[in-house]
Amino acid sequence: MSITVRQAGIQTTVQDLGRINWQHLGIPMGGAMDEQAHRVANLLVGNEANAAALECALGGVALQFNVPALVALAGRDISASLDGAALPPWHTVRIPAGALLVLHNGCRTTIAVAGGIDVPVVLDSRSTCLRAGFGGMSGRALLRDDRIGIGAPSPLATHIHDSLASEQRTVAPWSAGLHVRPAYADQPTVRIIPGPECELLTEASRTHLLNEVFRIAPESDRMGYRLAGPPLSLADAREIRSAGVTAGTVQLPPGGAPIVLMADRQTTGGYPRLGDVIAVDLPLIAQLRASDRLRFAITTLEEAHALFAQREHQLHVAQLAVNLRFGSGRDDAR
Numbered sequence: 001m002s003i004t005v006r007q008a009g010i011q012t013t014v015q016d017l018g019r020i021n022w023q024h025l026g027i028p029m030g031g032a033m034d035e036q037a038h039r040v041a042n043l044l045v046g047n048e049a050n051a052a053a054l055e056c057a058l059g060g061v062a063l064q065f066n067v068p069a070l071v072a073l074a075g076r077d078i079s080a081s082l083d084g085a086a087l088p089p090w091h092t093v094r095i096p097a098g099a100l101l102v103l104h105n106g107c108r109t110t111i112a113v114a115g116g117i118d119v120p121v122v123l124d125s126r127s128t129c130l131r132a133g134f135g136g137m138s139g140r141a142l143l144r145d146d147r148i149g150i151g152a153p154s155p156l157a158t159h160i161h162d163s164l165a166s167e168q169r170t171v172a173p174w175s176a177g178l179h180v181r182p183a184y185a186d187q188p189t190v191r192i193i194p195g196p197e198c199e200l201l202t203e204a205s206r207t208h209l210l211n212e213v214f215r216i217a218p219e220s221d222r223m224g225y226r227l228a229g230p231p232l233s234l235a236d237a238r239e240i241r242s243a244g245v246t247a248g249t250v251q252l253p254p255g256g257a258p259i260v261l262m263a264d265r266q267t268t269g270g271y272p273r274l275g276d277v278i279a280v281d282l283p284l285i286a287q288l289r290a291s292d293r294l295r296f297a298i299t300t301l302e303e304a305h306a307l308f309a310q311r312e313h314q315l316h317v318a319q320l321a322v323n324l325r326f327g328s329g330r331d332d333a334r
Contacts, residue, residue, distance in 0.1 A: 001115070001150040003069075005142050006100065007062035013128040014117050014136035014148075015110075015263075016052045022123050023267045029247070030127040030135070033108045033222060033263045033286040036311070037074035040176045041112035043319055044072035044092045046157030046326075051116030052126035054142075058289070061103040063111070069095045069150065070114035070161045074176070076184040076287035079105040082170065090181060092172035094164040107287045114157035118149035130222065131264060159326045174325075180318045182283035186292065187213070190284055191299040192250060192275035197240065200272060205232040209258075209274065210296055217257070218290045222264040224251075225285060227294075231256030234272060242270040248277030248285075250296075260285055278304040280311050 005012075017038065018031025032038035032055060039049045054061075059079070071093045073080055078089040080103045087093055087101075089109075095101060103109055119126050119136055128136025137146060153161070164172060201209065214229035233256055245251070249261045251271035260277060261269075262285070277285060278299060288294065 001067045003113070003148040003150065004064045004066060005062075005144055005146040005148065006064055007060055007102075008142045008144050008146070009056050009059060009061035009103070011057040012061055012142040013055050013130065014052050014119050014142075015055045015127045016125055017050045018127055018263065019123050019125040023244075026267050027123060028129060028131075028264050028267060030125070030129050030264050032110065032127075034075060034110065034182070034283045036180075036182050036283045037108070037110045037287075038112070039315060040090070040180055040318070041072040041074035041110040042116075043315070043322060044074075044090070044176060045070045045112050045114040046154045046160050046322070047112060047114060047116055048154075051112065051151075052119065053110050053112040053117060054148075056103055056106060056109045056111060058107065059103050059105040059109070061111075063101045065095050065097060065099050065101065067150070068097050068161070070153065070157055070164075071095050071101065072112045073103070073106075073109055074112070074181075075109040076107045077105060078103070078109055085170075088171060088175070090176040092160060092164070092174075094161055094170055094172075107289055113150055114153040114161065115151035118151040129264065156323070156326060160322075163326065176318065179314050182280075182287070184284060184287050187294060188281070188284040188288075189295045189297050190281045191278050191297050191304070192248075193278065193301055193304060194298060195250065195273035195275040196243075197234070197252070197272035198274045200234045200236045200238070201274070202233055202235045205234075208232060210298060213293050213295055214258070216288050216290050216292050216294075220290060222262055224259045224261045224265060225288070227258045227260065229257075232258060232274075240270055240272055242268045243273070245269045245273070246276065248279070248282050250274045250277065262286065278307065280304075280307045
């Protein structure tokens with residue numbers, strides 16, 4: 001069972017939820033830039049949340065399916081078609097053998113396929129680590145004429161596919177609700193928890209951080225987004241020891257342009273840490289393009305925990321809804 005790449009797009013990689021237990025050895029976690037879109041897309045096709053999927057940057061991707069398949073697309077500003085007919089995102093789609101799926105546009109689009117993308121597991125993950133050149137498809141982005149393996153669909157996925165086939169439907173009449181989709185925006189307000197060195201900023205820089213609009217600079221990638229805006233500076237430019245960083249850590253290099261660390265971030269860093277983007281807002285940044293804008297707002301750890309718990313509950317309820325609709329008998333939300 002496989003997919004043939006007819007057009008590979010700017011950067012299409014295989015990603016799952018990353019290498020969770022290897023950072024102590026200096027190995028980046030990696031994984032999906034928009035974890036929520038990845039999880040919801042997998043949910044829609046009957047996969048486990050961590051199943052490998054394709055992550056497509058911007059669009060220009062064409063995939064020919066050599067076998068019948070079940071697919072879901074999730075992300076921001078998606079425009080796609082199947083054999084020329086428009087496809088809606090956030091829906092389950094039944095694809096016949098030989099059909100051509102084209103992603104015309106999008107930011108970071110997850111394409112989940114029932115059974116998951118079948119590539120070798122490297123250090124407990126199928127994710128592509130582009131900088132180190134391992135994982136995914138030989139550690140690289142997809143190329144034209146690549147053939148991508150698909151794993152065996154789960155019983156739940158088979159049931160969903162057969163249900164759509166019996167109704168002669170290509171697109172399911174149901175979709176992921178708005179409550180389980182990130183609240184994407186052209187200029188989102190992103191909440192951060194103040195970091196250890198935030199108090200070292202000058203008073204003017206603290207004001208800029210929380211009141212000015214920042215723009216995603218062209219020098220941005222899966223490792224981090226550099227922000228263009230008013231330069232920030234420290235009142236106390238003391239030496240700082242390297243410390244652990246995570247997705248969403250906002251660092252301040254000497255030039256004064258903050259960097260928001262993303263999926264392929266390093267494991268430690270020595271730049272001042274101004275804050276950490278809360279987990280539920282990371283998808284909002286992941287779906288921004290170069291020149292898009294954002295603002296920061298301060299929040300608390302308690303609010304971050306509450307928002308995270310609310311999101312996880314909503315995803316759990318969505319998983320239960322799929323299970324009940326198709327009689328899988330599963331009661332987990334993995």
